[in-house]
Amino acid sequence: MRASPSTRPAAESGLLVRPVGERALLLETEGTAEAFALHQHLSAAPLPGQLEAIPAARTVLVRFATGAHARQGAGLAAGLEPGARPGPGQDAPLVELETVYDGEDLADVARLTGLGSADAVAAAHAAALWTAAFCGFAPGFAYLTGGDPQLAVPRREEPRTAVPAGSVALAGEYSAAYPGVSPGGWQLIGRTSAALWDLGREFPALIAPGTRVRFVPVREHLEISGSAARPNPGTGTAAGDPGSVPAAVVTAAGPLTTVQDLGRPGHSHVGVGRSGAADRSALLRANRLTGNPPGAAGLEVLLGGLRLRAGKDLVLAVTGADTPLSVRTPEGAERTLPLEEAFVLRAGSELSLGIPAAGLRSYVAFRGGLEAAPVLGSRSTDTLAGLGPQPLQEGDRLDAGVDPGTAVGHPEPAPPLPGGVTELRYVPGPRQDWFGPEGTESFQSRTWTVGARSNRVGIRFEGEALTGRETGELASEAVLPGSVQVPPSGLPILFLADAPVTGGYPVIGVVAEADLDVAAQLRPGSAVRFVPFS
Template sequence: MLPASSEPGISSPVLFVRRAGERALLVELAGPAGAAALHSRLQADPLPGQTGLVPAACTVLVRLATPAHARQAAGLLAELELRAADRAGQAGLVELDTVYDGEDLAEVARLTGLGSADAVAEAHSAAVWTAAFCGFAPGFAYLTGGDPRLDVPRRAEPRTAVPAGAVALAGAYSAAYPGSSPGGWQLIGRTSAPLWDLEREQPALICPGATVRFRPVREQLALRQRPAAALHTAAAPISVERTIPGEHTVAGNPGPPPAAVVLDPGPQSTIQDLGRPGYSHVGVGRSGAADRSALVRANRMVGNPAGAAGLEVLFGGLRLRAERDLVVAATGASTPLALQAADRPERPAPFDAPFLLRADEVLSLGPPAAGLRTYLAVRGGLAGEPVLGSQSTDTLAGLGPEPLTAGRGLGVGPEPGTAVGLPEPAPPLPGTEAGAGTETDVQLRYIPGPREDWFDAAGLDGFASRTWTAAQDSNRVGIRFSGEPLTGRRSGELESEAVLPGAVQIPPSGLPILFLADAPVTGGYPVIGVVVQADLDLAAQLRPGTSVRFTPVLPPEELRD
């Protein structure tokens, strides 16, 4: 953590530059105005190797291309001067027609002492709000700069569903919900503005830096927002139990005939590529394959580009029928592969090697001997409609195709015109037996921070010295761990700030949560460390019940670029 000094005439100084893994820095500023100033400054004048920015309440996460770029940027940021001119909003003015008839309007009038719904509406609509950052859901903008009298607490009990278009307050923030989702904010009104629309070049109506005015209207508004049932869908917990349905045929499949048909998706099978980077600033994470190296390896074996879309299969169980000859490779969790045709006896297929799946043959994936997620690549890549440049299924943001179901047809892209690759041995997986027939704890290396200062020495030592167990209620969003809870965590709430895959949050329970591919863009619990990218693929293969040790890596300069 590098302190940054303040100089006379600098209106919003950088307070600290904190490590956030190998290739990111969390820059802490004096307040929301400073965070907005830094975000604007770095948008206009990027640092060497800068690949992304995620503004938040009082911080900006800066993503860099390599660890060397991160080390260089840390020094530059510590000396950066921010002046008032850097605060200027760069995203224009957004006006939202708003009907002030929210369910919590009377309660807000009571909590604020304003006395009436009209007084709340007047105070809310008179302010010029600024979008400080996006998080929680795609297009959900946290607005600051309102009347201080409107600072109200969240509801004691969050609602299970807040309707799309709801206008709400929480603390010093206001927001308009872009889609239906759970939420604990106080609802004061609603707007029909299309806050999130994938058909626009910029899907989010409100981006960081925009100024927002709520314009009160009396008439009833018909919501024009497209249904967004999955904007904040909770991912299903990992389970190895499943029900095997009967075989299905394709019904109502538009377009050209599919190359393969799903007969049984197993516990969960999704389409994944390498994700959709570049949208964190509007509340959309990268997503993509949880074990990125496994998908790249499978694509290489069938001659595809590294980022071609394939299947991510949770704990086997997938059965699909080829409608034409296909070249296929499977890697990741080591599952037995079987090929079955009506006129031929069942035969095994090789793992970690390309093979021919003939027309009318059924490929079945059994339960893996080790690991959790298997990746299936088909020569040509899976063909589908990309969402924000990616076919990946984001289970948290609700973007991309739905998880596979029985009867689903799968299209395949054109012949890549490259040679089929060679078999590739995979790295060891969690659950692989050690030499003496016993299993050892999985070691995950991490870089301490950015919020290690929220823990005393006992808490920091406890995190690194204890054995943790991957819990059953884990998914693509993250892994929860059980064990002896950490003590020595500072009390209180942390202002929302950016998180990234690999971050390990410690909530008040004292039990760690490791974020994976579908991590949220922002979070409100301190991150004690960030797992290095080389070990994050390994983490994606952890089964419930696996024992894990977190090992600190210092100094970060020892990590390879």
Template sequence: MTPIQQQASKATHAEVTGIRPAGNRAILVELSSLDAVLSLQAQLTAHPQPGQIDVIAAAATVLVTAESSQAIGALAAHVRGLDLDAPAEIQSALVTIDVVYDGEDLDEVASLTGLGREAVVAAHTGQLWTAAFAGFAPGFAYLTGENPSLEVPRRRSPRTAVPAGAVALGGAYSAVYPRQSPGGWQLIGRTDAVMWDLGRENPALIRPGDNVRFNAVRAQATVTAGRQAETRQPAEDQPSEEEFPAGEGAGLIVRKPGLQATIQDLGRPGFASLGVSSAGAMDRGALRRANRLVGNREGAAGIELLFGGLELEALTDQVLAVTGAEVPLEITPASKGGTTPARHPECDAPFALLAGEMLKVGNATRGLRSYLAVRGGIGGPEALGSRSTDTMSGVGPNLLEAGTVLPVEPANPGSVVGHPEVSPLPESDQATVLRVVPGPRQDWFSCETLQDFLKQEWTVTPQSNRIGLRLKGQSLSRSRDGELSSEGTVRGAVQVPPEGQPVLFLSDHPVTGGYPVIAVVVHADLDKAAQLPPGTTVRFAAAPPSAALPETLKESSHA
């Protein structure tokens, strides 16, 4: 691989043109050029500031997240003092990807561009593309072309599932979806290229700075890359990071997983620049409480379950606790022929599950997600420093299935079980109020639309999941036309697609998005959003000044 140097633009001075709050723990830095974007990302990555978590580069912005509003205020001041004319060193390689051009939106793209199908394919394959930055999902690279002939708007309503390997166009970019995920880009073809593989030395097939050529084929699509040492192994030869091995530490076995049961800890922050969201427990407070109750550190891995329905058998004696949604618990004895009655432990308190006993978690009567912690914490392989299942990116273990054996880590020496606690849950008979601060793209909406957003009640739809809450209500209209360039997003961001129905991003959200963010739910209210089942209602309320960002940052919003 030959190093290439991204030189600062000679036509304009590389500078910060604006700093916008993106919630109360993040800023969106607007920059004068892509060179300035790359320079800022490189400097913050090489010299992270106190409290800094993630740095997400995009076409003309860099999103920076931090541990607190105080830390993000200091980061904003630091960013304003950096010299962005400094060049950024990037490694480059040529990647060639075979594509079958039969996408669902190929005719639509031909119509939008005024080209025929064949001309669209010729334009896509006839130019050299460059990976400007990564985002949205692991292995998703935003590719810029040499001419604007294929610039097309995103779909008015994003698809809930775009297949893995889909080759797409969105705005001025092209990309390949690394796995099945929601998406609003125009689909023109498909490839067998593996865009993300944790078994490789570098998981991403295409890195920022790489050059990409697409090759039209009529049959099976393949990939060739300049990095011969990183060729993907056959799937059957790769070690699986999603298997939980039985062995000395095996403590529980899943008999019934319920609707959706996953392993979750507090997530993997710090990898958003690779397209990997932090993921982790949706209701982090509930997971922390469950771990405290059994004497674990608060970030130990437990089980997150949706609507209950989980059945676990203890292989060895265990201490458990269940928090979050209100669910009935029943423990049946190991001896099926005996007369020992079933036990019914309480939620939000520790209890014993002896070897051979079965725990049944019933259907939730209030709330949506429950959290089960086991003393010592659930073990197994880590992916990027976490055991969390990320349903968006596919990083981490699979959903739990019947027969899954869960290893349990040894308890921390000297740790003790905790006293019963209370799980705060939203009231089911009234709208849940979520406090918001202005979004970085609130100026895409009129004052009347902003008032409509705040005064009405929104209904949570069944299409909601760990990626986000899809809400239904009176449509919100934008005050300006055109497309927003893709940029970093945060947990709690409320995006508004062209159809006007907002989406509230949650734990497994994509790290970048192309729809304007009208508001961001404050960090303290995100656990409440995790407990909202379909059919319940939400109302957004402007957060008081104490929940917003420091005054020093507000003053820099148009630096």
């Protein structure tokens, strides 16, 4: 029997409460002002078990500690008043951004708005006191509201592949300044030199929800010094003193090897996703085997190919994909090693991970944990946001932390790796109603193929496109790892660890958290079916 989404209005208020997977709710209001006010309320008076409230254009996504808290929250949220409350008061932070109004799209914006000239556009934009309603798209990218309605313009028909850091732009009712270089389809009207995202500050985001923003016109040339101009303190692994002996040296990095721990939750309000290991259970097993605490950082290895030469005697464990392990001693002797149990790698020996026979990602834990500079409390590499250590390269030096003084763990059975047709259980999503019974049935009944363009951000599926999807544009709203979005192409995308904070396509379902580790091991060409559960 197909589970159906629970969508219900709050009493006499118009607030809709929609489930998002097992431990989150999407609270839908009438507009941006109402969503902003609701986020302010939930920040000041959290619901029981509330971990995070993530505002967006017309919604607030609330993430809870448990499913029981989410069910309780659904009832309590129905009694909330989503009506617009007064905006930020005079004590709200005010950021002034010196701006040169010389954007490439100024002439088009003058024509689209009917203002007639670039100077008129600049004057209208600078006259407004803007407020950051929500963040998303990229770390520190804030959606600003409160401008002259005449400034509302559509996005460009053809997005740019690279928008310069510091660009000031318009799209719809919003304005924004780009914290770093990124693709974008907004209309560019100017540029600012402000460091909008700076990991050297205690609070990296210059603009957060609730911040008031005023654009101050200036004429002189500005050198853009946004986030792209500052080195990421998390870039690269911690090599320590170049003269010291590293725990290991990378002699081959494979297709993609990154540093991962359990991620950096709690920063979605400034546009930073959780990230962390794609197969969390595999990293947790590797840490248990080496006696590490659960959050210790290790290596995530895509499709094998990693080789490490030990600089010291190490205790390691490799879990996840069914990967051949071998070691070559300094004398040239070779032997194989077991997966899913701790072993000693002597100084001078080289560990090799071959191509997996099954599965996609392997995890290498070092006793003491892998040392790397933390970014927002995590050593994880976020490939979408560009945070954390860079992917490993040949010659990189790796250091392990202090021995935890605990016993190594006993070998434990690993869950089965994907094979044949993998079934992923899902909870009907907050936007399943965009597809109707026919589209929902097609989503469930078809066998989907994992596409070659899949990565840590998400799995892109191939197959017969879904039909019957509502036309029109969905306002940006928060998404979580596990969300299955369906863009206009009709081909689903399952978000994984490096999922964006917000998305603009309807979510037809949210994969069970317990099944995301299996999804992280799906190789291109794997067959998948989505099975609903309640």
